[in-house]
Amino acid sequence: MAEAVDYKAIGTSPVRPDGVDKVTGRAQYGADLNLPGQIYGKVLRSPHAHARILKIDTSRALALPGVYGVITGQDFPEAEGGEIGGEGGGDVSDLAKNIMARDKVLYHGHAVAAVAAKSLSVAQAALDAISVEYEVLAPVLDLESAMAPGATLIDPSCFTKNLPEKPTAPSNIAAVMKLGRGNVEEGFAQADVIVEGEYRIPMAHQGYIEPHACIASCNEQGQATVWCCTQGHFEFRAMTAKVLRMHIADLKFIASEIGGGFGGKTVIYLEPLAVMLSRKSRRPVKMAMTREEVFRATGPTSGTLARIRVGARKDGTLTAATAWLAYEAGAYAGAPMGPGAMTVFAPYILPNFAVEAFDVLLNKPKVAAYRAPGAPQSMYAMECAMDELAERLGMDPIDLRLKNAAEEGTQAPYGPKFPAIGLKACLNAAKAHPNYTRPLPAGAGRGMAVGFWFNVGMQSSAEVHINEDGTVTIVEGSPDIGGSRASMALMASETLGIPYERIKVIIGDTESAGFSNVTGGSRTTFATGMAVIRACEDIIAQCKSRAASTWGIDADQVDWRDGAAIPAPGVNAALKPLALADIAAGAPKTGGPLLGRASLNAQGAGAGFSVNLADIRVDPETGKVDVLSFTAIQDAGKAIHPAYVEGQMQGGAVQGLGWALNEEYIYDANGVMQNAGFLDYRMPVASDLPMIDTVIVEVPNPTHPYGVRGVGETPIVAPLATAANAVSRATGVRMRDLPLSPPRVLEALEAAGR
Amino acid sequence: MDKIQIGTSINGEAVEFLCEPQQSLLEVLRDTLGRTGTKEGCSTGDCGACSVLMDGRLVCACLVLAAEAGGHEITTIEGLATDAGLHPIQQKFLEHAALQCGICTPGLIVATKALLDRHPDPDETTIRYWLAGNLCRCTGYDKIIRAVQDAARSLAHPA
Ligand code: FES
Numbered sequence A: 001m002a003e004a005v006d007y008k009a010i011g012t013s014p015v016r017p018d019g020v021d022k023v024t025g026r027a028q029y030g031a032d033l034n035l036p037g038q039i040y041g042k043v044l045r046s047p048h049a050h051a052r053i054l055k056i057d058t059s060r061a062l063a064l065p066g067v068y069g070v071i072t073g074q075d076f077p078e079a080e081g082g083e084i085g086g087e088g089g090g091d092v093s094d095l096a097k098n099i100m101a102r103d104k105v106l107y108h109g110h111a112v113a114a115v116a117a118k119s120l121s122v123a124q125a126a127l128d129a130i131s132v133e134y135e136v137l138a139p140v141l142d143l144e145s146a147m148a149p150g151a152t153l154i155d156p157s158c159f160t161k162n163l164p165e166k167p168t169a170p171s172n173i174a175a176v177m178k179l180g181r182g183n184v185e186e187g188f189a190q191a192d193v194i195v196e197g198e199y200r201i202p203m204a205h206q207g208y209i210e211p212h213a214c215i216a217s218c219n220e221q222g223q224a225t226v227w228c229c230t231q232g233h234f235e236f237r238a239m240t241a242k243v244l245r246m247h248i249a250d251l252k253f254i255a256s257e258i259g260g261g262f263g264g265k266t267v268i269y270l271e272p273l274a275v276m277l278s279r280k281s282r283r284p285v286k287m288a289m290t291r292e293e294v295f296r297a298t299g300p301t302s303g304t305l306a307r308i309r310v311g312a313r314k315d316g317t318l319t320a321a322t323a324w325l326a327y328e329a330g331a332y333a334g335a336p337m338g339p340g341a342m343t344v345f346a347p348y349i350l351p352n353f354a355v356e357a358f359d360v361l362l363n364k365p366k367v368a369a370y371r372a373p374g375a376p377q378s379m380y381a382m383e384c385a386m387d388e389l390a391e392r393l394g395m396d397p398i399d400l401r402l403k404n405a406a407e408e409g410t411q412a413p414y415g416p417k418f419p420a421i422g423l424k425a426c427l428n429a430a431k432a433h434p435n436y437t438r439p440l441p442a443g444a445g446r447g448m449a450v451g452f453w454f455n456v457g458m459q460s461s462a463e464v465h466i467n468e469d470g471t472v473t474i475v476e477g478s479p480d481i482g483g484s485r486a487s488m489a490l491m492a493s494e495t496l497g498i499p500y501e502r503i504k505v506i507i508g509d510t511e512s513a514g515f516s517n518v519t520g521g522s523r524t525t526f527a528t529g530m531a532v533i534r535a536c537e538d539i540i541a542q543c544k545s546r547a548a549s550t551w552g553i554d555a556d557q558v559d560w561r562d563g564a565a566i567p568a569p570g571v572n573a574a575l576k577p578l579a580l581a582d583i584a585a586g587a588p589k590t591g592g593p594l595l596g597r598a599s600l601n602a603q604g605a606g607a608g609f610s611v612n613l614a615d616i617r618v619d620p621e622t623g624k625v626d627v628l629s630f631t632a633i634q635d636a637g638k639a640i641h642p643a644y645v646e647g648q649m650q651g652g653a654v655q656g657l658g659w660a661l662n663e664e665y666i667y668d669a670n671g672v673m674q675n676a677g678f679l680d681y682r683m684p685v686a687s688d689l690p691m692i693d694t695v696i697v698e699v700p701n702p703t704h705p706y707g708v709r710g711v712g713e714t715p716i717v718a719p720l721a722t723a724a725n726a727v728s729r730a731t732g733v734r735m736r737d738l739p740l741s742p743p744r745v746l747e748a749l750e751a752a753g754r
Numbered sequence B: 001m002d003k004i005q006i007g008t009s010i011n012g013e014a015v016e017f018l019c020e021p022q023q024s025l026l027e028v029l030r031d032t033l034g035r036t037g038t039k040e041g042c043s044t045g046d047c048g049a050c051s052v053l054m055d056g057r058l059v060c061a062c063l064v065l066a067a068e069a070g071g072h073e074i075t076t077i078e079g080l081a082t083d084a085g086l087h088p089i090q091q092k093f094l095e096h097a098a099l100q101c102g103i104c105t106p107g108l109i110v111a112t113k114a115l116l117d118r119h120p121d122p123d124e125t126t127i128r129y130w131l132a133g134n135l136c137r138c139t140g141y142d143k144i145i146r147a148v149q150d151a152a153r154s155l156a157h158p159a
């Protein structure tokens, strides 16, 4: 059990080990590697949102000088069915078809062919020379029409999963999920106030600045090396092996530096294409998406329709709640309805509730994980409803949450009892924050909301090598997307008792590091960190026994303190401490190189809670909203590198604000996205924002040696409702549909007669 | 396709290259010359990842034709550090944890240099508007703004 301890390294914010390379342009990202003799791959994409492929003629493309290979869906092996595993979830044959369409295209931008050529311009000419005949089908573009009886079917072999009785007709509803407790009717009967509302949350993109990119080189034996930007090279390797029916050992994946992912780089798109094109052309093939391709053809997150009903007694005690949640999956099943459903009521003690969630197919790109997948949508609806409830009850919105807040021992709606959690601590910190009590600027509203995310553990490995001079090299397998090398080095420094600067952290490739799941689920500092700590403990045990043999005493007579072996109390005190560097220097004589390791499947990630506050001003003439201040408060368990924890909180806050205020996929009637570029898909820029204030709350996670909880995803959950609640309070009009872009705010004001 | 021969100066060094007429300066920097410190996020002038200086002026390398660079002086992220070490802007970005994934960082540092060359003592609003052409999806900009403020201080009062 972690306790308040005086740490030496943990809790400081030193410069990250990979920092210099990243501020000088040396660091190599996905598109930065070039191999001798490489050629360029490009993808031909469907101009239709829904169509049958009748014929593809590639002969003219192949005849062009400088074209080395063309592939279509026909070239792929029949994929096996079965779960992909890992974070993304979904089905292998769907994954294969998403990478390259077979008989049907299911969204505008769906890949139908790919070419490899000596230059990008020749590759483009080759794409132009491919002719595809389509039979255009009606696209299904919104949840209501997709779910309606008699809807055009995206996949006629899709029968709704998890129904009590096996359905007799196919449907666009790929799966349903139900969750409940108590008696909802009785609960609502006890309520003095009931609020009810329907909320729309738009489809949004992770918006990482680095487009997907890879380079693959395949030899004549069919073995391939792939260098790519990925949140998890081991899982990319496994997915590619499954799609191409290769042995995992015949694929080597090297993770480049990664320019953002937020869940979007947990899925393969280009990698199998590059491997196949390299196999055909017997040359290294480099592929990179354009920004437009990223928007049109990679996985954004689900647009969602949510209906919420919440009842409470006069004193604010919640008596019952229901949620109906429909998540867009896009072209293939696998919307994050599960986590959305399990999240919606997680912050509260609720005796009676019922949740129904739907995974719905339509003609849009297949969604991928996006930071706390599914949670921002459902929590948005719930936290808006809570705000409305507070207004109706005449209660302070924080007091209403405090009255019902889950705490240690509360049974979570998704099953287990919470261990120590930080919700109440965050709420109290919010209440005490000067930003909550200072006078409200003219024309502004003050909003608040709660955020929650489960966090995950999963599998990680780490090796600790003690170099001949006592410096340390750590090899682990979690791509560093936001400073995790620094956290690993800090935890190793703390555990080993040596300075941070003597530790180097390497992200090994799939052949030089042990297996690790993706950098995702807010798991890296928690789970990979745990592996690093265990590997350090392994080394300490070995060092103690080396010291013992040097001293001629038993290993249990040796202690480890401040980076050195010392005799235990009561043992020959004249023995001089043996520092790590001494033991390393003597290693050849005491048994050879010092190598510590650990691999684990980490359990007990520890749920993360947050509270956000915002002051937002609305211009009633134009509908424009200005965020005047924003405060993110979050339980980090223990912040290993506080500056990067704050960074997660600030970055998540701004992503959430973007989603709340401006970001959305805009489609025309044919299912063509109208804003597939950064100019029109408007993400927040520096001049849109104030400083983002942060408060790190630390309620240690009992299962982690230093008390760590994941911090990466929770920050995006609360901002949506925080923003909408602030705008609603500023205008006196309840906002339910996001984003709160100027036209939509004006429309809402006009509808309310303001 | 016929190639054009271009002579330019990159980070103070004379550089000659051949390019196709439609190629951007960004393409040539990254693919022809192997200077991959300048990043590509969109190629449409909307993200600023490709920010470079052309005769001291901040431009998006993806919007400049490579052929247009002829006779001009280009400064890229690779040209900021010197024998004496990192440029103060680079140092402050590190100290303030102003990068998470780091893909926006070269562009932001180059844009900051252009800003501070013109406005050595900018207020927060000036910084935010100057950097509004540089998207960062990871940080929420807070720590970037603080790094720029601190870099301005340290350039004004070198230690
Ligand atoms: S790559 Fe030039 S602005 Fe985005």
Ligand code: FES
Binding pocket: A209, A259, A260, B098, B099, B100, B101, B102, B103, B104, B105, B135, B136, B137, B138, B139
């Ligand atoms: S640090 Fe990732 S985009 Fe700025």
